[in-house]
Amino acid sequence: MENNRIAVMASGKGSNLQVILDEIxxxxxxxKVEVVICNxxxxxxxxxxxxxxxxxxxYLNPEDYESRESFDAACAEIIKAAACRWIILAGYMRILSAxxxxxxxxxxxxxxxxxxxxxxxxxxxxxALKHGxxxxxxxxxxxxxxxxxxxxxxxxxxxxxxxDDRNALHQRIQxxxxxxxxxxISRLITSGFAIHDRSVVWDDVA
Ligand code: GRF
Numbered sequence: 322m323e324n325n326r327i328a329v330m331a332s333g334k335g336s337n338l339q340v341i342l343d344e345i346x347x348x349x350x351x352x353k354v355e356v357v358i359c360n361x362x363x364x365x366x367x368x369x370x371x372x373x374x375x376x377x378x379x380y381l382n383p384e385d386y387e388s389r390e391s392f393d394a395a396c397a398e399i400i401k402a403a404a405c406r407w408i409i410l411a412g413y414m415r416i417l418s419a420x421x422x423x424x425x426x427x428x429x430x431x432x433x434x435x436x437x438x439x440x441x442x443x444x445x446x447x448x449a450l451k452h453g454x455x456x457x458x459x460x461x462x463x464x465x466x467x468x469x470x471x472x473x474x475x476x477x478x479x480x481x482x483x484x485d486d487r488n489a490l491h492q493r494i495q496x497x498x499x500x501x502x503x504x505x506i507s508r509l510i511t512s513g514f515a516i517h518d519r520s521v522v523w524d525d526v527a
Pocket of ligand 1: 334498
């Protein structure tokens with residue numbers, strides 16, 4: 322299996338997918354997006370993937386499956402058939418089953434709009450604002466069974482301004498997401514890593 326073949330799973334507008342595809346197109350990221358899977362028919366990620374010529378672009382309707390496990394098994398089949406080494410969650414708003422996570426150990430990557438371990442869950446930006454933090458950010462991490470809790474691969478902070486609402490803060494965070502996600506995917510492809518306790522130690526660090 323080639324180390325640079327990736328599958329992207331997304332539910333939303335797909336801006337992270339777009340920047341990953343853009344960085345690949347200009348030769349700054351050595352990944353190949355072989356598969357995009359969406360669980361929402363109206364996900365912007367579907368049209369972004371088709372426009373970029375991703376070889377396999379799939380919408381799967383969760384209602385067509387009798388369980389989370391069977392839906393995830395269908396996703397796993399598609400990913401394995403395309404021999405993808407990495408599974409990149411880019412705004413995938415669905416909890417993955419334990420079976421799926423165990424099938425791809427340390428191969429599933431997520432980006433989360435907070436400085437984990439603060440503010441896990443679906444409204445991290447709103448929760449950060451409600452809490453009154455002065456620094457927010459984003460985290461790229463390996464996916465483990467506990468929500469938003471796997472070992473951290475990369476993290477960037479941004480200031481929270483007094484004038485911020487949810488949208489303004491999320492936009493500032495996304496500007497950073499769009500840099501660290503393609504950069505971290507590049508690093509996954511070009512460098513191995515080890516996990517000590519829960520710390521990621523990259524092989525490319527001298
Ligand atoms: C990002 O903010 C990411 O951190 C979160 O979902 C959002 C996806 O945005 N997991 P997009 O669909 O890539 O624009």
